[in-house]
Amino acid sequence: MTGQLSFPRQHARTQRFTLGAPRAFSVSPDGSRVVFLRSRHGTDRANLLWVLDVAQGREYPAADPVALLGDAGEELSAEERARRERSREGASGVVGYATDSAVELAAFALSGRLFVTELRAGTTTELPLNDAKGPVVDPRPAPDGRHVAYAAGGALRVVGSTGTGDRALAEPAGTDVTYGLAEFIAAEEMDRFRGFWWSPDSDALLVARVDNSPVQRWWIADPAHPDREPAEVAYPAAGTANATVTLELIGLDGTRTEVDWDQERFPYLARVHWSAAGPPLLLVQTRDQRTQRYLTVDTTSGATRTVHADEDDAWLDLFPGVPAWTPDGQLVRIADEAGARVLMVGDQRLTSDTLQVRAVLDIGERDVLFSAAVGEGAELPKAPGEIGVYRAWFRTGGDEPGSGAPLPNVPGGCEPVGALAHPAITSAVRGGDVVLLPSSDLTRPGVRVTLLRADDERGPADWERLAEITSHAERPVIEAAPQLVFAGERNIPCAVLLPTGYAEGDGPLPVLMDPYGGPHGQRVVAAHNAHLTSQWFADQGFAVIVADGRGTPGRSPGWEKSVRHELASVTLQDQVDALHGLADRFPLDLGRVAIRGWSYGGYLAGLAALRRPDVFHAAIVGAPVTDQRLYDTHYTERYLGHPDEQPEVYARNSLITDDGLSGAAEQIRPMMIVHGLADDNVVVAHTLRLSSALLAAGRPHEVVPLSGVTHMTPQEQVAENLLLLQVDFLRRALGLTTAGFGAGAA
Structure with missing residues (x-):
């Protein structure tokens, strides 16, 4: 039975307890229907497309991949595998969909075939395609639901939603060019996974043309299968050419009509927005990401006009949901102003320094839903890790200047949405007056999805609870009990986890630092499941x-940008400071301290073992970026600049230069390096170069190559055994003999 599984096996089999949980929500404009994805149970990888009838409180499946594919099973194209790797998607079945504006019709791809679903009826049909030269990728209905556009074989195509008139709108002249797909950098670093956008009138599309011919080619081989050809990857490493x-x-x-902007100065197409409220809106960035322009597009000539410009001495971040228009045509954006991250509508600043805005979730007639955390502009909360959903009102064109929000009893015109009894991580999706609120907190595992209706006539904080969407995710066999605290002089957010059943008299414990610790990777959050693996350790x-030092999101723009040119020294120092700042409050044995991490966390673990052997006594270095020149342009150059212009910056942030190997030679610490051989994000060359440098320096270490594994490590047996292998290494490296605490130790 599943309940008898060990935590490592359960954690792997449930894909970190995400299977069976509802996700990817859409709410119809009238609030009557909610569309979402969910598999049948907590170990089922195949998502179905579901519909919730809000009035009846009834859920029904609208598309079942098993029924649609029969015994054929799912087959993934190379294009679809790449999309899933970029979005860190480990499930199967219906993993993504798009709807028309009325949320009446949905479209999705399954095994490279195109399906459409009538959402009211709950019926799904496969559309026949005439000459599509390749599998279907990213199908999207027009706003009026009469056509579906999709990418296939490098072309952008369109077909009637009844299956008639399939044809190409744009076809590439060669294999290096694609239409309608996001390039590697956009999907991996900008969170832009789309390559085409319908007009609000459903009669045209903005289509991205990507030319990968300037990008250098890398070849990723599978040494376990020498008979197979290496995979060719167009990878824009730092300092090299990007796709055009x-x-x-x-x-x-x-x-x-070609859209015209200064592409030489602003090569990065970061965001595209097209709604009935205004002309198409683009956000473009310079290569160093210190300057960006908000452009409108003349749909007759293709000419663009700047409506706003931003500059920053460090870099400019990108945010979900912006830029966009309000219904009356005001620009909505998130900006860094006077040390705070604020929400702007036109020239109105809607939030104070108290909140650090994270994303815009929905824009209404007179309000904006957004997510935010309490930041440095306010007195620190009792504990870190909460991200809430808020609603702010803005003046419309008909308001008198200075009239403020239409609800004057809301301080500052801003209120929390569906305030919860416990600190939590929340988001929101809205349709009409119905708000869907997924939330996670520390009091119970998983995600709770609640539907609320706002009653503005009764008061700004009066929310009627309508329904909940059931989760089929498994309950973990262990219970996480993180203590969320601030540590050190800089008040570094930390989560501290002690063994289940630990008593004060049990004495000091060996320490395991378990960070991500870098940009865009907040780990200290008020959500139970986020801490399960740390609790098992x-x-x-x-x-x-778990310490979120400078560079991690949530505190302030200055907190995040203080790592510019100094990723290694700043983020490593904050791990040290967090450890020492907690030593007088928790039972820490500072003579036995290990560190583990993956990706940026793996980089941090390597830095810790090599540069601070006086503090750290063992390290598990997972999929690390060891040579910054081998990582991609948009990420690396944002923090370190161009390698040809600042080679010394790259040297001091590398693990394999003299700067990287700067620890005392007499303090050699055990190090286990783990890497997937099929990783096309942080390629295995990072680990091989680190191993070679360590060998040349006379530093013993272990290398664990994972055949066929990408950056995600989705394979069940690999994910399970990797946890067990790490514990075995830590016990050996630190000279431990105890078998652990609690029921989840096995």
């Missing part, structure tokens, strides 16, 4: 510390 990305406006009548007999 342009935009075309293509009408369903065949007309084509704690139950093996460790005091586990």
